[in-house]
Structure formats: structure tokens, C-alpha cells
Amino acid sequence: MSALPPYASTGQRAWYYGFRVICAAILFFLIFPILVIIPLSFNALPYFTFTPGMLAFEADAYSTEHYVDFFTNSDWQLALANSFKIAPAATLLSVSLGTLAAIGLSSGKMPFKGAVMAILISPMIVPLIISAAGMYFFYSRVGLAGTYWGVVLAHAALGTPFVIITVTATLVGFDRSLTRAAANMGADPVTTFFKVQMPLILPGVISGGLFAFITSFDEVVVVLFLGSAAEKTLPWQMFTGLREQISPTILAVATILVSISILLLLTLEILRRRSERLRGMSPG
Secondary structure: OOOOOOOHHHHHHHHHHHHHHHHHHHHHHHHHHHHHHHHHHEEEOOOOOHHHHHHHOOOEEOHHHHHHHHHHOOHHHHHHHHHHHHHHHHHHHHHHHHHHHHHHHHHOOOOHHHHHHHHHHHHHHOOHHHHHHHHHHHHOOOOOOOOOHHHHHHHHHHHHHHHHHHHHHHHHOOOHHHHHHHOOOOOHHHHHHHHHHHHHHHHHHHHHHHHHHHHHHHOOOOHHHHOOOOHHOHHHHHHHHHHHHHHOHHHHHHHHHHHHHHHHHHHHHHHHHHHHHHHOOOOO
């Protein structure tokens, strides 16, 4: 946004500075509750509030014992292992199905494109509790409730819309003449996809995969409905800790998850800029 011109009126100046104050207030409202858990995770006492020693910046008031508990407690480690077993498998399914769906939806010959698109992205729109309840009743009939693959398939259904949206957005700037040229040179559709399309839409595919991964990694409602004790994930363990034992280790885990989310967001921004360069757009 350009700087305020010297000839701006009083109303324009009021809006110029007022808009920035409003934006800063919104950012503070959204980010501060997340950032406040970081120093709380180093509390030496098992409290969810700042102690007088922490406010006075006394060294003894801070400790890493909650992080040590996370890395040594068998329940937390089991939950972490389950999350890393479920999320990658769900992400792989989401990327495979979402990419193929996006390519089909980007075709001008596909009938009922709008209706199909609405159905495919409906898991993003329908309240999660309704989706979880529906999945529970359906998976119970087919024997998938309480199983590893049941949770993976459910998380894949939740992550696929993110892949469809990101890949579809990437395909908007795709030059269709490249696929026609490959076909004229004798390449079959599979070879054309992997040799021509995939290298150009790869940033969008990876971005969608990252969204699908974090969706599966952070999801708790579906796991509560479909999972068993053997599929207890990290969010499930955090939810249980809040309800039963109020363990401050939750704050340490939350800090770790925030750090992972920040790294993923940075990766997404890098991929977005790379995708714009590949499509000949100037990053903005």
C-alpha cells in the first residue's frame, strides 16, 4: 500500500491511520492467545497461569520439565507416533485423489462441474461433528470404525478438498498447448501427466499436501468418533489431558505444534512464490 500523499484530506488521514490500527488490533486478537502459551510452557510449576516469579523474570521460575515429560512419557510418545503414522498415509491419499480430481475439474469437457466441485469440497463446509457422526455410522457398518485405516480414510476425506482447491488454482495458469504438443509428439496421457503437467503444478500439489497433513495432524473430532485406544493421536491426548488431568505438558505440546505450523506456513509461502514464477507471474 502506498504512503499517504501530502495533499490527503482529514477524512483520508483518519481512514489511513484508523485502518492500520484496526488491522493491528485484529492481528493482536488472533495471535496473542497463541503466543502467550509459549512462555507458559516453561513454567516451573504445574500451573496454567503466570506465577509471580515468571512475571519477575526469575530464573528458577522457568523450567523445561514439561518438554522433558512430553519426550519421556509413554502416553505422549504413543500419541505422537500414531499421529505420524496416520497423517502421512492420509496425506498421500488426499494428494493422489485431490490431484486427479483437480485435473478432471479443470477440463472444459467435464459435465456438471459445479455440482461435482461442491460435493468434493463439502467436507470443508459441513460442520465437522456432522461429518464425524456420519462417518461413524457408515464405518461401523463396513467394519472400519476403531481401526487404523478407518481413521486414515476419514482424514483423507477431510484433506482432499484442500488439495483440490490448491491444485485447481495452480491449473488456472497452466498452458494447455503443452499437453497438446506432448500428445502430437506421441506421448500417452500418463507420460504427459508426469513429464509435462506434474513438474509445473508440483508447487500446488505440495501446498495442498501440506494443508492435508496439518489437517490430519491437528484433527481431534473424527478420531474421537472413529478411533480406538490404539489410534490415540496427539490432539486426542491433549483433549484428554484438558478434561482429566490438566497437565501443563499440553502447553509444551501446543508450543511444538505452533512451531511446526509456522514452518509449514513459511514452506507454503516459498512454494507460492515459486509457483508464481513458474507461471510467469510477479510475486505480490
